[in-house]
Amino acid sequence: MIEGSTLVSYPAGETGGRSTVVARVPVGEGHGTVVAETPFHPLDHTWPDQPADRGTIAGIAVTDCVTGAVADGEQRIHLGEDIPVRRGSSGWSWLVVHVTREPVPDGEVELAVDAEYRHALSTGHTACHLAALALNAALADRWRKEISADGLGNPDFDQTAIASSRILPGGSLDVYRLGKSLRRKGFVTEGLQESLPEITGKVCDTLKEWVAADAEVRIESPGRELTARRTWRCGLPEGEVTIPCGGTHLPSTSRLGAVTVSFELSQDGTELTMRTTAG
Numbered sequence: 001m002i003e004g005s006t007l008v009s010y011p012a013g014e015t016g017g018r019s020t021v022v023a024r025v026p027v028g029e030g031h032g033t034v035v036a037e038t039p040f041h042p043l044d045h046t047w048p049d050q051p052a053d054r055g056t057i058a059g060i061a062v063t064d065c066v067t068g069a070v071a072d073g074e075q076r077i078h079l080g081e082d083i084p085v086r087r088g089s090s091g092w093s094w095l096v097v098h099v100t101r102e103p104v105p106d107g108e109v110e111l112a113v114d115a116e117y118r119h120a121l122s123t124g125h126t127a128c129h130l131a132a133l134a135l136n137a138a139l140a141d142r143w144r145k146e147i148s149a150d151g152l153g154n155p156d157f158d159q160t161a162i163a164s165s166r167i168l169p170g171g172s173l174d175v176y177r178l179g180k181s182l183r184r185k186g187f188v189t190e191g192l193q194e195s196l197p198e199i200t201g202k203v204c205d206t207l208k209e210w211v212a213a214d215a216e217v218r219i220e221s222p223g224r225e226l227t228a229r230r231t232w233r234c235g236l237p238e239g240e241v242t243i244p245c246g247g248t249h250l251p252s253t254s255r256l257g258a259v260t261v262s263f264e265l266s267q268d269g270t271e272l273t274m275r276t277t278a279g
């Protein structure tokens with residue numbers, strides 16, 4: 001019987017811990033293990049941006065880490081894409097499921113996240129948020145109508161146009177949809193291809209300033225449960241910015257090293273891809 005959601009320590013930057021096995025669930029050919037508290041970041045089933053952590057549980061390699069959910073009063077653990085409700089829906093317990101090839105022993109186990117890989121993903125995730133804010137600023141003069149603003153007061157192109165966001169080790173890949181609905185909201189796409197070098201330059205310059213500013217980055221959490229609504233907070237020179245975020249981050253912008261972006265506009269002009277690289 002599952003009693004409540006898994007408590008997580010990764011938002012605070014933890015990569016190790018000890019906890020007790022509380023449930024097991026088969027995952028394909030593998031074994032899924034749930035513990036009371038874990039430093040492992042699982043892939044989110046609603047917005048799968050940051051990949052799962054790697055590492056070991058009881059010395060056994062964790063080959064994957066997925067989100068699980070159990071409806072109150074039920075036994076069945078739904079996994080990943082098979083979860084029928086959105087992240088954090090009430091009436092459900094939310095679980096971190098560590099997947100291994102061999103079964104994990106009962107009782108208390110040691111959990112160790114691959115710290116180097118985590119660091120690379122945290123680098124990618126912090127760079128991703130900053131690049132999105134810098135892109136909003138660079139595209140601010142392309143809006144003909146008023147739309148919701150980001151934390152720095154710029155039209156929030158990122159949140160309005162984002163189709164998918166993937167955090168990579170040391171970077172990220174964001175795909176924006178520039179279709180009819182975005183144009184109807186007032187975004188001007190004319191001449192975008194020709195403006196890409198200028199936009200790239202603007203975004204890179206802004207990122208350079210923000211890295212040099214050594215701005216503090218924090219994750220604020222209202223609770224320790226997996227699906228607590230956490231917030232990324234960064235004190236940029238232009239102002240303090242917050243973004244809802246379930247991932248992991250570096251403690252300051254200066255830790256990113258050099259951050260650069262490149263853009264690619266699809267042939268038909270309906271998809272803009274931003275590749276961000278840090279380090």
Ligand SMILES: [Zn+2]
Nearest residue numbers: 244245246247
């Ligand atoms: Zn995020």
